[in-house]
Amino acid sequence: PPAVPPPPPGPTARGSLSLQRAYLRSPLGLLRLGQLVMGAAFWVTVAAHKYEGAAHFALFAAVLVWLLTLALFGLSLLGRWALVPWLGSRWLFTNLVHDLALGVGLYAAATGIMGYKAGRKSYCNLPGYSQQCLYNAYLSASICGGIAACLYLFSGLYCLLRRCRDQRDII
Numbered sequence: 628p629p630a631v632p633p634p635p636p637g638p639t640a641r642g643s644l645s646l647q648r649a650y651l652r653s654p655l656g657l658l659r660l661g662q663l664v665m666g667a668a669f670w671v672t673v674a675a676h677k678y679e680g681a682a683h684f685a686l687f688a689a690v691l692v693w694l695l696t697l698a699l700f701g702l703s704l705l706g707r708w709a710l711v712p713w714l715g716s717r718w719l720f721t722n723l724v725h726d727l728a729l730g731v732g733l734y735a736a737a738t739g740i741m742g743y744k745a746g747r748k749s750y751c752n753l754p755g756y757s758q759q760c761l762y763n764a765y766l767s768a769s770i771c772g773g774i775a776a777c778l779y780l781f782s783g784l785y786c787l788l789r790r791c792r793d794q795r796d797i798i
Contacts, residue, residue, distance in 0.1 A: 647706045649798050655722070658782040659700045662730065665775035666693035669737070669768050676764040682744060685737035689772065692733050692779075699725060703797060719797055723786035730779025738772035741765050 650656045670689040673682060699722060702708045709715040745765035752762045786797070 644705055644707075647704055647798070650703050650706075653798050654785055655782055655797055656700075656703070658778050658785070659696060659703070662696050662775055662778045662782070663693065663700065665771050665778060666696065666734075669734075669771040669775060672764055672768040672771060673741070676761055677759070678761075680744075681740045682765075685740040685768070685772075688733035688737045689775075692729050695725060695729065719786055719790055719795055722797055723783055723790060726779045726783030726786060731776050731783060734772050734776035734779060738769050738776055741769040741772060745769055 666689055670686055670693060673686045673689070678686065702711065703718075703722075708718040708721075711718075711721075714721045742765075745762055748760065748762040748765060751758060751760035789797070
């Protein structure tokens with residue numbers, strides 16, 4: 628039989644994926660889980676009911692922040708933030724800007740919108756009102772959005788505290 632040449636060398640291994648349990652137990656990891664739960668509750672509540680007007684922006688803002696939070700959580704949990712160009716070397720600062728600018732800012736705006744809409748629909752909460760009432764849905768979304776905004780504020784302050792102490796890592 629003819630000699631078969633050895634196969635060409637493959638790409639170098641980056642290492643196996645493993646969960647960063649220290650991150651999952653850290654205050655930032657727990658806050659991220661809460662943000663994901665409250666954010667999902669917000670946008671599922673709005674999306675499951677008929678909505679109009681400014682609620683479109685509230686839903687867009689909630690889904691955008693939720694998806695970015697999911698990406699930050701996944702990369703942090705797997706310890707793969709170094710794979711993100713330019714932002715990976717500034718991961719603590721990236722989390723800080725995400726939490727304070729996007730999380731607090733957009734969820735505060737979305738909460739205000741949904742609170743305003745709940746106030747406009749408060750008349751339909753009366754006994755004997757026969758039409759479909761969106762008051763409870765808007766109020767529930769407003770409460771979930773307010774809790775999410777507070778969780779983003781806490782995680783932003785946590786990242787700011789770590790940065791002020793010259794710590795460069797999120798854990």
